[in-house]
Amino acid sequence: MSKHTSTPTPWSDRLRAVTPVDLASLSSGATPGVLDKEAAATESPGIAKALSTLQEKLFADSLFGGRRRVLLVLQGMDTAGKGGVVKRVAGTMDPQGISHHAFKKPTEEELAHPFLWRVEKRLPGPGSIGIFDRSHYEDVLVPRVHESVPSVELESRYEQIVDFERALVDDGVAVLKVFLHLGFDEQKKRLLRRLDRSDKHWKFSTADVDDRALWPSFHDAYEVAIDRTHTSEAPWHIVPADNKWYSALAVQNLLLETLQSLDLTWPTADYDVAAQRARLLAT
Amino acid sequence: MSKHTSTPTPWSDRLRAVTPVDLASLSSGATPGVLDKEAAATESPGIAKALSTLQEKLFADSLFGGRRRVLLVLQGMDTAGKGGVVKRVAGTMDPQGISHHAFKKPTEEELAHPFLWRVEKRLPGPGSIGIFDRSHYEDVLVPRVHESVPSVELESRYEQIVDFERALVDDGVAVLKVFLHLGFDEQKKRLLRRLDRSDKHWKFSTADVDDRALWPSFHDAYEVAIDRTHTSEAPWHIVPADNKWYSALAVQNLLLETLQSLDLTWPTADYDVAAQRARLLAT
Numbered sequence: 001m002s003k004h005t006s007t008p009t010p011w012s013d014r015l016r017a018v019t020p021v022d023l024a025s026l027s028s029g030a031t032p033g034v035l036d037k038e039a040a041a042t043e044s045p046g047i048a049k050a051l052s053t054l055q056e057k058l059f060a061d062s063l064f065g066g067r068r069r070v071l072l073v074l075q076g077m078d079t080a081g082k083g084g085v086v087k088r089v090a091g092t093m094d095p096q097g098i099s100h101h102a103f104k105k106p107t108e109e110e111l112a113h114p115f116l117w118r119v120e121k122r123l124p125g126p127g128s129i130g131i132f133d134r135s136h137y138e139d140v141l142v143p144r145v146h147e148s149v150p151s152v153e154l155e156s157r158y159e160q161i162v163d164f165e166r167a168l169v170d171d172g173v174a175v176l177k178v179f180l181h182l183g184f185d186e187q188k189k190r191l192l193r194r195l196d197r198s199d200k201h202w203k204f205s206t207a208d209v210d211d212r213a214l215w216p217s218f219h220d221a222y223e224v225a226i227d228r229t230h231t232s233e234a235p236w237h238i239v240p241a242d243n244k245w246y247s248a249l250a251v252q253n254l255l256l257e258t259l260q261s262l263d264l265t266w267p268t269a270d271y272d273v274a275a276q277r278a279r280l281l282a283t
Numbered sequence: 284m285s286k287h288t289s290t291p292t293p294w295s296d297r298l299r300a301v302t303p304v305d306l307a308s309l310s311s312g313a314t315p316g317v318l319d320k321e322a323a324a325t326e327s328p329g330i331a332k333a334l335s336t337l338q339e340k341l342f343a344d345s346l347f348g349g350r351r352r353v354l355l356v357l358q359g360m361d362t363a364g365k366g367g368v369v370k371r372v373a374g375t376m377d378p379q380g381i382s383h384h385a386f387k388k389p390t391e392e393e394l395a396h397p398f399l400w401r402v403e404k405r406l407p408g409p410g411s412i413g414i415f416d417r418s419h420y421e422d423v424l425v426p427r428v429h430e431s432v433p434s435v436e437l438e439s440r441y442e443q444i445v446d447f448e449r450a451l452v453d454d455g456v457a458v459l460k461v462f463l464h465l466g467f468d469e470q471k472k473r474l475l476r477r478l479d480r481s482d483k484h485w486k487f488s489t490a491d492v493d494d495r496a497l498w499p500s501f502h503d504a505y506e507v508a509i510d511r512t513h514t515s516e517a518p519w520h521i522v523p524a525d526n527k528w529y530s531a532l533a534v535q536n537l538l539l540e541t542l543q544s545l546d547l548t549w550p551t552a553d554y555d556v557a558a559q560r561a562r563l564l565a566t
Contacts, residue, residue: 060485060486063485064485083377083379086377086378086379087377087378087379090378091374091375091378092374094366094369094370095369095370095373095374095378095381095383095414096366096369096370096383096385096416098378100378100379102379131378133379188563188564188566191563192560192563192564195556195559195560195563198549198552199549201549201550201551201552201556202343202346202347202549202550202552203343204552204554204559206554206559206562209559209562209563209566212563212566213566266481266482266484266485267484267485268484269481269484269485269487271487271489273478273484276478276487276489276492277475277478279492280471280474280475280478280492280495281471281475283471283492283495283496
């Protein structure tokens with residue numbers, strides 16, 4: 001008898017980076033694995049529920065001595081939708097098990113320390129899902145584009161990142177790295193929308209327009225960063241981001257697969273359930 | 284002509300504590316202001332949307348130098364549903380603008396410092412909504428029940444809390460204090476449910492049953508704490524908590540009113556919108 005059902009392609013296979021990366025050759029408007037927005041909307045609630053249950057298992061595991069946790073690293077050009085993905089992905093989970101941090105331009109104090117210093121302080125604790133909106137990757141992207149760090153230092157940073165992430169994995173952290181791949185024209189549309197609405201003016205910065213001239217340099221810096229830090233323990237995923245519904249669903253699925261890979265189980269009661277029930281009923 | 288529409292009673296008026304508090308006289312199963320679960324479900328999405336917009340305004344305000352923020356303090360007996368309220372209330376907002384912390388039994392390091400030390404470290408920054416699942420109030424509740432702190436020190440703590448919260452308000456923090464009022468019988472049901480389900484066993488602790496014997500002492504400690512720290516700047520609200528749908532909706536509404544009271548407006552663009560549009564269109 002032939003097998004009637006085929007195993008669906010894991011999202012991690014579908015979206016895992018293939019190095020050397022050539023971003024120009026990758027469609028930012030594609031929606032691999034999903035037919036359309038309606039199909040995504042149908043699929044989304046089930047994934048949210050599965051995520052929520054696994055998050056609770058991860059949290060419960062940590063109360064019984066487990067050290068496992070997840071780190072989701074989100075990178076992308078301005079307006080790529082990092083914040084929106086966080087809102088969609090984290091919004092369906094328990095805020096108590098999420099540790100979110102948006103990295104801004106480094107402060108004076110942060111610049112006085114090695115670049116991983118501020119990142120280490122924000123790592124999720126056991127049982128938590130950490131979400132980095134920007135991350136240590138900014139420290140190899142911006143300096144490369146603006147040539148603000150000596151190249152020997154820059155070279156060393158790629159290696160430090162690989163070592164850092166390997167140490168995290170060894171310590172029980174599942175590292176999920178996502179590049180939200182936005183198109184140049186779609187960014188223009190999104191920036192125009194911010195100018196069109198007075199309640200979105202605060203989100204616009206004149207530097208956003210300046211940075212569009214540096215688009216090829218940033219893409220180049222991303223390609224090098226991904227190539228140099230794409231490891232089997234902590235691989236990169238490239239998520240087409242012109243459609244917000246797609247990028248949100250893709251990251252949800254990637255996170256779900258990451259949690260599933262941990263093979264979590266509910267902790268066993270370390271007390272006599274029947275005896276406790278009897279005690280409780282007597283109160 | 285007579286006025287046909289009456290102003291609805293604000294939730295803050297409806298649920299504000301009336302001192303001296305007598306918890307035994309207050310129904311934990313009441314649902315003031317809402318007919319039933321269906322009515323709550325109808326009302327909830329609109330409130331979530333309003334909360335989300337105001338949260339964004341609060342965040343935007345902070346980017347333009349505003350210092351305002353909100354601190355929601357959630358207290359209640361075990362299984363009162365603090366975690367569930369956090370999930371419901373925070374789940375519809377942007378995780379980036381939420382700073383959540385669940386206070387556990389103090390560590391050795393925390394005990395070596397004044398009791399407000401660990402609390403100060405967790406205060407929300409400008410533009411954020413801080414949520415405390417338990418708080419500095421644990422430091423006047425547990426020591427009172429277990430007589431683990433000299434009474435002169437305990438007395439001083441109530442005053443320190445009042446001063447501390449007044450300083451917060453002066454610094455731009457809107458302080459919203461909520462006691463989730465759970466019934467003794469409803470707690471028993473909730474604990475039994477945890478014993479009934481093997482995927483909830485990890486949530487049960489034998490100490491939960493021990494603590495039921497101390498219920499009157501804890502209620503007494505809550506009454507004193509509320510009476511002593513119920514100020515015009517930082518009043519207490521007592522939310523009936525036997526119905527989870529009610530307590531979630533009530534806290535959402537209290538938070539909404541708190542945000543509305545800040546009279547937030549969208550920041551004005553500090554750049555020439557037309558000029559930036561022209562620049563952008565040229566890219």
